[in-house]
Amino acid sequence: MTICLSSSAAATFVLPRYPIRRHDFPELDLPIKIVNRDINPASENPDFAIRLGTGAWAAVDAWPMFDKVYFPTRATLEDMSRANLLVLKEWLRPPDDWRTFFERLGQPPASRPRVDSFADQQTLLASVMDGQGVGFGWKDMSDNPLRTASLMRPVTEEVRSGRSFYLVAPKGMRGTETASAFRDWLLNEGAMIPQAENRAFNPEVPACAGRFRSRRSDRLCRRARGPSCRRSPSAGP
Numbered sequence: 001m002t003i004c005l006s007s008s009a010a011a012t013f014v015l016p017r018y019p020i021r022r023h024d025f026p027e028l029d030l031p032i033k034i035v036n037r038d039i040n041p042a043s044e045n046p047d048f049a050i051r052l053g054t055g056a057w058a059a060v061d062a063w064p065m066f067d068k069v070y071f072p073t074r075a076t077l078e079d080m081s082r083a084n085l086l087v088l089k090e091w092l093r094p095p096d097d098w099r100t101f102f103e104r105l106g107q108p109p110a111s112r113p114r115v116d117s118f119a120d121q122q123t124l125l126a127s128v129m130d131g132q133g134v135g136f137g138w139k140d141m142s143d144n145p146l147r148t149a150s151l152m153r154p155v156t157e158e159v160r161s162g163r164s165f166y167l168v169a170p171k172g173m174r175g176t177e178t179a180s181a182f183r184d185w186l187l188n189e190g191a192m193i194p195q196a197e198n199r200a201f202n203p204e205v206p207a208c209a210g211r212f213r214s215r216r217s218d219r220l221c222r223r224a225r226g227p228s229c230r231r232s233p234s235a236g237p
Contacts, residue, residue, distance in 0.1 A: 001179055004033040004046035008121035008141060009165070013050070016144040017189055024185060028178060036120065039168075047179055048186070051168050060168040063183070065190035066140040068165060071158035072101070073137035073151040075129050084133030086124050089117045097159075101136075105157050125151065140193045141165070165190075 005014065010032055021030065039049045040059070055062045074083065085098050098115065116133065118124040125142070128135040129150050137151060139158065145151040167186055169175070175183070 001028060001048075001182065002031045002033055002046040004035055004039050004044045004049040006036050006050070006121075007034050008125075009050045010034060011122050012125075012141050012144055013190075020189075021185075025178070025182060028182065030182075047169065047173070047175070048183065049168050051166050052163055053166065054163060055166050057168065059171055061171050061173070062166040062168045063187055065165045065167055065187060066193065068141075068161040068163045069139035069158050070101075070136040070161060071139065071156075072134050072154055073125070073128055073142060073146070074134045074154055075131045075150075076152065085115045086127055086133045086135035087115060087117050088121050088124050088136065089119060101157070101159055104159055105155070140190065143193045 003014070014032065021028070033044065033046060035044060038053070039046075039051050049060075050065070051057075051060075051062070052068060055064060087098060114133075116127075118127070118135075121138070121141075124135045125137065125145065127133065128137075129145065134154070137146070137153075142151060146153065167183065167190075169183070
């Protein structure tokens with residue numbers, strides 16, 4: 001059985017679940033085909049694919065997994081006010097937009113930041129983890145680096161893109177019992193992520209990030225993170 005997906009979906013969603021998959025489906029051989037473009041199952045010929053969009057595709061059966069929601073991520077909870085902004089620019093679709101995010105926040109950057117663009121989400125996240133700036137993570141597709149603390153959310157604000165990730169298969173495909181069980185397992189793994197995020201993420205603690213911070217969140221930050229989490233002189237009142 002073959003699954004077709006982007007390199008980002010493979011690295012951040014499927015591969016971290018391989019140990020669970022091997023336990024639940026020990027006899028299943030699951031080749032992964034990486035395609036960094038909109039996936040057409042009719043031409044790629046996989047059993048399943050993960051595809052981003054609205055779900056209005058005539059040639060496939062589509063099961064919603066989770067919405068594409070984006071938010072800033074960085075390697076530490078230090079001051080964001082002068083950080084480089086990293087952005088994904090794909091030729092297929094408009095980029096997740098820092099302008100939209102700051103409008104949603106109701107607060108422009110304190111200074112004109114440097115913006116670096118990337119053509120691949122996985123490369124962007126690697127640069128964020130290397131401390132090169134602040135980049136957008138995608139809710140549910142960034143759950144593993146957030147869970148392992150490779151990435152952190154410095155603010156609680158997020159933007160809904162109006163699109164979702166779907167598990168898709170060629171329309172009318174007659175799957176085996178194993179394929180149906182794998183589909184249900186993968187959909188369940190996707191459904192469990194928001195529940196885990198709600199349990200693990202305290203929005204008041206990661207809010208300690210420079211200009212976005214309040215005195216109350218600053219006290220919570222010091223209590224949770226210890227003396228290394230200090231208030232920036234540029235932070236607001």
